[in-house]
Structure formats: structure tokens, C-alpha cells
Amino acid sequence: MNLFGVMDISASALQAERVRAEVTASNMANAETTRTAEGGPYRRQQVVFQTQGQETNFGSSLMAHLGSNTIGGVEIAGVQDDAKAPVMRFDPGHPDANANGYVAYPDIDPLTEMVDLMSAQRSYGMNASAVQAEKNMITSSLDILK
Amino acid sequence: MSDALVRYLDLASTQMKLTASNIANADTPGYRTQGFSFEEQMRQAMSGSASGAFSPEVQDVDGLVARTDGNNVSLEREGLEMAKSQLTFRTGVDLLRHEYSRMTDAIKSDGK
Numbered sequence: 001m002n003l004f005g006v007m008d009i010s011a012s013a014l015q016a017e018r019v020r021a022e023v024t025a026s027n028m029a030n031a032e033t034t035r036t037a038e039g040g041p042y043r044r045q046q047v048v049f050q051t052q053g054q055e056t057n058f059g060s061s062l063m064a065h066l067g068s069n070t071i072g073g074v075e076i077a078g079v080q081d082d083a084k085a086p087v088m089r090f091d092p093g094h095p096d097a098n099a100n101g102y103v104a105y106p107d108i109d110p111l112t113e114m115v116d117l118m119s120a121q122r123s124y125g126m127n128a129s130a131v132q133a134e135k136n137m138i139t140s141s142l143d144i145l146k
Numbered sequence: 147m148s149d150a151l152v153r154y155l156d157l158a159s160t161q162m163k164l165t166a167s168n169i170a171n172a173d174t175p176g177y178r179t180q181g182f183s184f185e186e187q188m189r190q191a192m193s194g195s196a197s198g199a200f201s202p203e204v205q206d207v208d209g210l211v212a213r214t215d216g217n218n219v220s221l222e223r224e225g226l227e228m229a230k231s232q233l234t235f236r237t238g239v240d241l242l243r244h245e246y247s248r249m250t251d252a253i254k255s256d257g258k
Binding site for chain 1: 155159160162163164165166167169170171172173174175177180204221224225228229232235236239242243246
């Protein structure tokens with residue numbers, strides 16, 4: 001059993017949680033964005049996590065059959081657009097207002113985003129302490145040589 | 147003795163790996179907590195005569211409450227497991243060092 005491999009697992013989680021925090025920050029930053037490159041208001045982004053090693057290449061299939069692929073880290077399956085319809089707010093003076101004076105704003109709830117951000121932060125912290133624990137274990141196994 | 151300790155350390159680091167994996171997947175929808183019984187696997191490792199690579203039987207952990215997304219990772223449980231496997235590992239390392247120092251003492255015991 002390779003202890004450095006354990007650190008890779010925690011590292012994958014640190015990376016995934018950081019992306020989640022970034023996406024949440026981006027959602028909050030764009031809560032009032034009415035114009036995007038694709039046209040229309042900003043769409044809320046959501047990160048989807050999956051267990052690492054789910055791709056069906058030969059190597060991982062073989063390992064799965066040998067029963068040794070049960071331990072893995074986490075990876076991001078994708079960043080998806082939220083399908084929720086934009087919120088129409090009456091603001092006739094706005095440059096992006098439609099004929100009836102309504103502006104399409106992204107449907108972003110600061111509460112949801114904050115909860116998501118806190119959850120990502122907690123998970124990040126937890127994984128960081130796992131890295132600390134792994135470092136201690138590696139250091140202590142090096143002590144055998146002393 | 148040192149053979150048994152190697153198994154013990156192997157199991158401790160596998161447990162750490164599982165815990166790290168469980169914590170890493172704490173937000174993955176549908177993920178089930180993985181684990182094994184340390185005592186049970188240690189007993190099996192000691193009774194089995196086969197030497198070499200030993201991989202414990204990993205299975206889903208029962209009795210955990212799943213969230214609505216199907217994930218049942220409990221961070222409290224994993225935090226505890228992490229501390230436990232760290233101490234287990236430390237114990238194994240210290241015992242192994244003790245074993246080696248006894249051997250060195252035996253070699254040195256000719257008075258030199």
C-alpha cells in the first residue's frame with residue numbers, strides 16, 4: 001500500500017472542492033448579470049462530482065475485474081448550467097428590458113450559494129487535515145530508518 | 147514478528163486510504179462509505195499462510211444514514227477513523243523500530 005497514493009486521493013478532493021468554491025463565487029458575482037456571450041442572462045453553474053476512475057478504458061476495467069479499484073478519489077464530472085428559467089423583474093429603464101419593460105435576471109439565491117460555499121470550505125478543510133495526517137504517517141514511517 | 151507488523155502497517159495504511167477516499171467523496175452523489183473490519187482482516191492475514199501482497203476485503207459500511215442524494219459519508223465517523231488509523235500506524239512503526247533495535251542490540255552483544 002502506497003501512502004503517497006493516499007495523498008493523491010486527498011489532493012483530488014482539494015482540487016474538486018476548490019473548483020466548487022470558484023463556481024459558487026462566480027455564481028454570486030454574476031447574480032445580476034443580464035448579458036452573456038451566449039446571449040440572455042447568466043445561467044447558474046453547478047459542479048457535479050463523481051468517483052475517480054469511472055471512465056471505461058481497458059486499464060480501469062481490468063482493475064475493476066481484479067477487484068482492486070474500489071478505492072479512489074473524486075473528480076469533476078462536469079460543470080452544468082442550471083435549467084431554471086430566469087427571473088423577470090420590472091425595470092423599464094434598463095437597456096436589456098423587453099418590450100413590456102421586464103428584464104431577465106439569473107435566478108440565483110444568495111442563501112443557496114452561501115451554503116454551497118460553506119460546504120465546499122468545510123470539505124476542503126477536512127481534506128487538508130487528511131493530507132496533514134498522511135504527511136505525519138509518511139514521516140513516521142521514515143523514522144523506521146533512523 | 148516483523149512479518150505480522152508489516153501486515154498490520156499494510157492494513158493501517160489501507161484504512162487510511164479508504165478514509166481519505168470517503169472524505170474525498172463526501173459530496174459525490176450516490177457514493178457509499180467503504181470500509182473493512184480491522185480485527186477481522188488482521189485475523190485473516192495472520193491465519194493465511196500465503197505471503198506477499200495482501201489486500202483486505204473492502205465493502206460498504208452498514209448502518210449509516212444516507213442523504214437525499216444517496217451519499218452516506220459521515221464526516222464525524224471519517225474524522226475518527228482517520229485519527230484511529232494514524233495512531234494504529236504510529237503503533238506499528240514504533241513496534242517495528244523496537245524490533246529492529248532489539249536485533250541491533252543482539253548483533254552488538256559481543257561486547258563491541
